[in-house]
Amino acid sequence: xxxQLRATIEEKVVEGTLRPVPxxxxxxxRIPAVPNKAFAIIGMRRAGKxxxxxxxxxxxxxxxxxxxxxxxxxxxxxxLLDLQARDLHLIVETYYQLYPHTRDRxxxxxxxxxxxxxxxxETFVRRLLxxxxxxxxxxxxxxRMLAYELGTSMRGRALPVVVFPFSFREYLRxxxxxxxxxxxxxxxxxxxxxxxxxxxxLHEGGFPEAIGLEAVDRRELLMSYVDxxxxxxxxxxxxxxxxxxxxxxxxxxxxxPSAVFSVNKFYNDLRSQGxxxxxxxxxxxxxxxxxxxxIRTVPFFAYSQAQQRVHPRKVYPIDTxxxxxxxxxxPFPVGHALESCVLLELLRRKMEVSYLRxxxxxxxxxxxxxxxxxxxxxxxxxxxxxSATHAREVRALLDAAAQFPNASLHIITLExxxxxxxxxxxxYHNAAAWxxxxx
Numbered sequence: 001x002x003x004q005l006r007a008t009i010e011e012k013v014v015e016g017t018l019r020p021v022p023x024x025x026x027x028x029x030r031i032p033a034v035p036n037k038a039f040a041i042i043g044m045r046r047a048g049k050x051x052x053x054x055x056x057x058x059x060x061x062x063x064x065x066x067x068x069x070x071x072x073x074x075x076x077x078x079x080l081l082d083l084q085a086r087d088l089h090l091i092v093e094t095y096y097q098l099y100p101h102t103r104d105r106x107x108x109x110x111x112x113x114x115x116x117x118x119x120x121x122e123t124f125v126r127r128l129l130x131x132x133x134x135x136x137x138x139x140x141x142x143x144r145m146l147a148y149e150l151g152t153s154m155r156g157r158a159l160p161v162v163v164f165p166f167s168f169r170e171y172l173r174x175x176x177x178x179x180x181x182x183x184x185x186x187x188x189x190x191x192x193x194x195x196x197x198x199x200x201x202l203h204e205g206g207f208p209e210a211i212g213l214e215a216v217d218r219r220e221l222l223m224s225y226v227d228x229x230x231x232x233x234x235x236x237x238x239x240x241x242x243x244x245x246x247x248x249x250x251x252x253x254x255x256x257p258s259a260v261f262s263v264n265k266f267y268n269d270l271r272s273q274g275x276x277x278x279x280x281x282x283x284x285x286x287x288x289x290x291x292x293x294x295i296r297t298v299p300f301f302a303y304s305q306a307q308q309r310v311h312p313r314k315v316y317p318i319d320t321x322x323x324x325x326x327x328x329x330x331p332f333p334v335g336h337a338l339e340s341c342v343l344l345e346l347l348r349r350k351m352e353v354s355y356l357r358x359x360x361x362x363x364x365x366x367x368x369x370x371x372x373x374x375x376x377x378x379x380x381x382x383x384x385x386x387s388a389t390h391a392r393e394v395r396a397l398l399d400a401a402a403q404f405p406n407a408s409l410h411i412i413t414l415e416x417x418x419x420x421x422x423x424x425x426x427x428y429h430n431a432a433a434w435x436x437x438x439x
Contacts, residue, residue, distance in 0.1 A: 005079070005083065008077070009094060012073055013073065013095050013098065017067065018067070021058050025166075025208065027048060027051070027052050028348075038129060038136040039136070040140065040159065041137060041140075042141070043162055044229070044293035045233065046208075046209060048165070049139045049140075050113055050139065052163050056137055069102060069109065071109065072113065073111065075115050075118060076114040080118075083118050084119075084120070085121055092128065112125070112136065112137070114139060115140065125138065126157055138158065142291050164347070165208075165318065165319045166208060168198060169437065172194070177197065179194065202320050203332065204321055205222070206320075207319055218321065229289070229294045233294075234288045253295055254322050257327070257337065257339075257340050258336040258340055258365075259336075261313060263279055263312070294317070294318055295315050295316065296316045296317075298314045298315075298316065300312070317340060319344075320341055323336065334414070335381065338412070338431060341431075342366070342431075342434075343366065346378075350371050355367070356403075358396065358403065359403075362396035362399045364377050364400045374408070376408050378411075379396065380412045382414045383415070384413050384415050397426060398423075409425055411426055411428050412429045413428065413431060415428075416430055
């Protein structure tokens with residue numbers, strides 16, 4: 001290792017143990033209570049992973065931990081481009097040279113931000129867990145860090161913690177408007193304000209940097225996030241050559257939120273335009289975009305995986321803030337935005353989610369299986385004022401209930417009260433109250 005690289009590591013270790021904790025909006029992200037594991041903080045770039053690492057530091061400081069017991073080390077630094085896995089031990093040695101009294105006596109935190117930039121990092125982290133008294137928190141912008149690297153070299157030694165863009169409650173907290181009591185117990189003016197904020201949230205989304213920006217500036221910022229995913233998380237990471245097809249795919253997916261996506265249909269559309277690409281390549285690119293957390297896909301519900309694979313998946317953006325810019329000049333599809341918002345909240349609540357088409361041909365937005373075994377059939381519908389729309393949503397839920405007799409039935413809507421012809425077997429939720437976790 002050259003002297004400049006060694007000096008950079010020493011500088012970053014010193015800074016990473018002395019730097020004050022920055023101000024942040026507290027996230028409602030839970031670290032699993034499982035001992036002797038590393039925790040991989042994963043999610044789309046700019047969703048707040050680094051901030052969450054600092055939140056972990058802050059929580060330990062509040063319990064009396066000295067600041068120097070936490071090392072924050074960010075690998076996204078151009079001076080570290082030549083860093084190899086064999087050099088990573090110098091981070092540990094430098095830390096314990098500075099704080100020798102902690103070695104084997106005190107449990108310290110190592111927070112390793114964007115560590116996946118160093119090829120072979122997994123072996124280093126596993127050795128660190130085995131040989132030192134440390135709690136290790138990793139971060140990365142790719143689910144491949146979970147699916148492949150953690151699942152092979154780490155061999156079950158790390159657990160994933162997904163950080164999404166702000167939830168609606170976190171969005172209100174960021175604005176200084178988080179309610180201090182249940183939605184139903186707020187004054188009418190407060191409920192109206194939160195309802196208005198929800199519609200604003202569906203437009204703006206939950207990326208922290210985008211909140212409060214003018215639309216033109218928010219568009220530029222969010223488009224730069226998409227470019228970052230395309231160029232850094234897909235093209236650079238997976239050595240993708242056909243960038244034109246990748247950009248077409250991204251534009252199609254983000255401009256059709258909550259829609260069923262058929263690789264076969266998209267493939268035929270490209271061929272009709274003279275674009276040459278294989279179906280296998282399209283499947284691979286779709287997987288890369290999901291690995292990078294730009295999108296989430298929801299499978300068709302089936303008991304057989306083979307049957308599940310023959311049906312196309314529905315595709316949702318990781319944040320509703322992308323929707324108004326990619327669907328323009330069409331009117332803002334508030335219903336699709338609400339459906340996307342509900343899906344993301346279900347994922348935050350650790351639910352397994354599918355969509356369902358009944359034998360009679362009716363579609364249910366979500367079949368959600370909660371960690372405690374409960375089954376929920378959910379329709380997201382922005383406006384129930386039209387009786388035909390309401391009847392369609394009810395008909396689909398009741399038909400699906402025959403397949404899931406123990407499931408609870410739910411309609412989530414922007415309406416503030418159930419419709420006059422509310423069905424007694426269905427629970428109606430005001431979207432703001434449901435997103436705040438009050439149902």
